[in-house]
Amino acid sequence: MVVLVDQISLMRNQKPSLFSDIPSIDLSKPNSKSLLVKACEEVGFLKVTNHGIPLEVMDRLESEAMKFFSLPQLDKEQAEAARPNRFGYGNKIIGGNGDVGWVEYLLLQANQKSISQISHQLFKEKPDVFCSAASDYISSVKKLACDVLELLADGLNIQQRTIFSKHFMGEENDSLFRINHYPPCPELQAVDCNLIGFGEHTDPQIVSVLRSNNTSGLQISLKDGTWVSVPSDQTSFFIIVGDALQVMTNGRFRSVKHRVLTSRAKSRVSMIYFGAPALRERIAPLPLLMAEGEKSLYKGFTWSEYMESAFKTRLADNRLGAFEKNVKLIDEI
Numbered sequence: 173m174v175v176l177v178d179q180i181s182l183m184r185n186q187k188p189s190l191f192s193d194i195p196s197i198d199l200s201k202p203n204s205k206s207l208l209v210k211a212c213e214e215v216g217f218l219k220v221t222n223h224g225i226p227l228e229v230m231d232r233l234e235s236e237a238m239k240f241f242s243l244p245q246l247d248k249e250q251a252e253a254a255r256p257n258r259f260g261y262g263n264k265i266i267g268g269n270g271d272v273g274w275v276e277y278l279l280l281q282a283n284q285k286s287i288s289q290i291s292h293q294l295f296k297e298k299p300d301v302f303c304s305a306a307s308d309y310i311s312s313v314k315k316l317a318c319d320v321l322e323l324l325a326d327g328l329n330i331q332q333r334t335i336f337s338k339h340f341m342g343e344e345n346d347s348l349f350r351i352n353h354y355p356p357c358p359e360l361q362a363v364d365c366n367l368i369g370f371g372e373h374t375d376p377q378i379v380s381v382l383r384s385n386n387t388s389g390l391q392i393s394l395k396d397g398t399w400v401s402v403p404s405d406q407t408s409f410f411i412i413v414g415d416a417l418q419v420m421t422n423g424r425f426r427s428v429k430h431r432v433l434t435s436r437a438k439s440r441v442s443m444i445y446f447g448a449p450a451l452r453e454r455i456a457p458l459p460l461l462m463a464e465g466e467k468s469l470y471k472g473f474t475w476s477e478y479m480e481s482a483f484k485t486r487l488a489d490n491r492l493g494a495f496e497k498n499v500k501l502i503d504e505i
């Protein structure tokens with residue numbers, strides 16, 4: 173309860189405005205690629221409509237995941253205790269460094285082997301129902317992530333359309349999938365404030381594709397540092413620029429800080445696909461995106477180096493800071 177009180181005082185009086193100007197991009201329109209580029213540059217966050225993924229695919233997985241989240245806490249904790257690694261069911265502990273939130277979640281590697289393993293871990297009876305719902309959903313959002321990245325490459329006038337998407341097309345990609353459940357927090361009824369569900373952070377990967385039920389709670393930080401609330405939309409997907417894409421575009425695209433606040437009365441479920449390269453792959457600014465004389469802002473790194481460093485920092489830390497080149501200093505030398 174101490175944590176709750178601390179967090180309440182932290183969040184009191186912070187009421188970010190609803191951001192109705194979230195770039196909303198209709199993927200069936202011919203101008204979508206230039207709008208995607210603009211949104212990634214200015215906000216690092218956008219919504220896509222006409223994405224071709226049936227609502228049924230989203231609802232099916234959400235309801236299968238809710239079957240697990242609705243089990244008695246003891247059963248879920250047994251599943252957590254039996255986990256051989258960080259994948260599977262988790263509760264309240266978000267990051268390896270003590271970051272906590274009012275959240276429970278399922279974390280998977282976005283490949284068939286992990287989907288099948290976790291399905292068996294969670295559902296002793298009939299694991300195939302969750303397994304097939306998760307496989308269908310993950311393959312659909314992976315394709316959507318690739319489509320969006322290919323449109324972005326087009327919009328940036330890069331000949332090789334797969335320049336970004338190729339990173340997670342290979343067998344060994346380190347892409348993840350996470351289903352977050354933010355249970356309502358009735359204690360908040362008494363005090364007019366919110367509680368942190370998932371603390372502020374950027375996503376380390378190339379791109380994230382997020383879908384939530386129709387409960388709000390997600391907030392993003394704009395360029396000027398103000399926090400705005402994202403209106404929920406369960407039929408659309410939100411695209412989040414990750415650190416790796418910011419690096420590849422040498423800072424042109426913005427890896428956006430975001431966080432989730434829990435609600436007093438409504439349960440929020442979000443499902444996020446995180447598109448990442450293989451651990452041995454190298455991420456660095458792409459020379460073909462740099463203007464003549466433009467300096468590289470980042471030191472290159474392998475994906476495993478980056479994730480290793482990510483696990484050593486807390487959520488709110490500026491994870492990319494350790495890989496920034498001090499361009500100004502170099503000029504002065």
Ligand code: GA4
Binds near residue numbers: 258268373374375482
């Ligand atoms: C934050 C964003 C995603 O939820 C996540 C998280 C990941 C994890 O849960 O394993 C991390 C966290 C997230 C950032 C720093 C590292 C990695 C926990 C952690 C301490 C799945 C992701 O990719 O990065």
